[in-house]
Amino acid sequence: MATTRTEKDTMGPIQVPADRYWGAVAGIFAAFLRLGLTSFGGPIAHLGYFRVEFVERRRWLSEAGYAELVALCQLLPGPASSQAGFAVGLSRAGIPGGVAAWLGFTLPSALALVLFARGAALLTGPLGTGILHGLQVAAVAVVAQAVWSMAQSLAPDRPRAAIVVASTLVVSLVSGSRAQIAAIALGAAAGLWLCRAAPAVPSGRLVTPVSRAQAVGALALFLALLVGLPAVVIVSASPAAVVAEAFYRTGSLVFGGGHVVLPLLEAAVVEPGWVSREAFLSGYGAAQAVPGPLFTFAAYLGVVMTAPGGWSGAALCLVAIFLPGLLLVLGVLPLWDVLGRRSGVQAAVRGVNAAVVGVLLAALYDPVWTGGIGGRADFALALVAFGLLVVWKAPPWVVVLLSAAGGVLIRVG
DSSP: OOOOSSSSOOOOOOOEEEEGGHHHHHHHHHHHHHHHHHHOOOOHHHHHHIIIIIIIOOOOOOOHHHHHHHHHHHHHHOOOOHHHHHHHHHHHHHHHHHHHHHHHHHHHHHHHHHHHHHTTTTTHHHHHHHHHHHHHHHHHHHHHHHOOOOHHOOOOOOOHHHHHHHHHHHHHSSSSSHHHHHHHHHHHHHHHHHHSOOOOOOOOOOSSOOOOHHHHHHHHHHHHHHHHHHHHHHHHHHHHHHHHHHHHHHHHOOSSSSSGHHHHHHIITTTTTTOHHHHHHHHHHHHSSSSSSGGGGHHHHHSSSSSOOOHHHHHHHHHHHHHHHHHHHHHGGEEEEEETTTTHHHHHHHHHHHHHHHHHHHHHHIIIHHHHSSSSSHHHHHHHHHHHHTSSSHHHHHHHHHHHHHHHHHEEE
C-alpha cells in the first residue's frame, strides 16, 4: 500500500501502511481542528493559513501542487477554503482523510454558532437588542467590504464590470432565488462571449488517490441530489426534505467566495418565512466573529428555523450546504488536467464570478442595508466599521465586537 509522490510539482497521494492508516486520519483531523479554532479572516486568509501549515511546515504538498489545488477550488461552486482543506485530507488518506479534514475545520465555528443561536433568545432589553442590532450593522460593513474587494479582483475590466451591473439589475428587479440562478447563468453566457481575452489560468498535473469510478460516482450523486431533491419535495412535503433541498441548491450555486452565500440563503430562508430578517442578519454578523468557514452560518439557521430546528436542524443544514462542493471536488479532481486548460471553461467562470459580485451587490441593499441601517447613527457606525475593515485592515471579529458595543450605545443612548 506504500506509494510515494513521483513528481515534486504535483499534488499526489501519500499513502501509509494499513496499521497506521487510521492514525494518519486522526492526525489530519487534529491538524484541521487547530486551524478551525484559530483561522479568522475569511476564505482568502484560510488559504494562506493552509499554505503555511501544509506546504511550509508539514510539507504535505509542494508549492506548485497547492497552487493548482487552490485554482481548481476557486473555479468550482462551493466554499473554496473548505474544498481545499477537503482535498488536502483526500491527498493524505483518501476519502476518510478528506472527511476528517472537513470535520476538524468546520466543527468549531458550527458549534459556536449553534450555541449563539440557542442563546440569542435570551438577549432581551436594551443591552440584548443593542448587541443584536450592532451585529446587523456589522453585516452591512462586512458585505460592503466583500463587494469592494471582490469587484477589484473579479471585475477589473469593462466587460466584467458590465456583467456586474447587469446581474445587479436582474436580482434587484426580480426577487427570489430564480433571479439569482438566472443572473449566474447569464453571467456564464456573457463570459463565453466577452471574457476570452483575459489571461488564461495555467494548469498543471494533479495526481490524487481518487479513482475514475469514485469520481464518476461523486458527480452522479451530485447531479442526482440536485435533480432528485426537488422531486422529493414535490412528492413529500416533509420539512426536512424541503430544508435539505433549499440548502443543497444554495451550496451548488455559490461561486466567488463565502459571502455570496448571503443572498442565496436569504432567498431560501427569509422569503419563505422560515427565519425573520432580523434573526438572519444578527446570525450573519455573529458568523464574522468566529473562525473557520462562513458556510457554518447554515448551522445557526438550522437552529432558529421554525422546522426542523434544534441540533438536528443544524446538522441537516450544515451537511446539505457543504455536500455539493465536496462532491464536486471529489468528482472533478481527476478531470482537472483536461478541464482546467479549456479557454471556454475559464471564460465562463470569469463571467460567473463577475455575476456573483452583482448578486452580492444587490444583497448589500436588500436585505442587508434595509435591515441594518435605520438612521444616521446606524450609518455612522457602519461607516466606521467599513473603514476599519478596508483602510485599517482590522480583523472582522474585532469589527464585529466593536459594532456590537456601538449597537448597545445607540439603543441605550
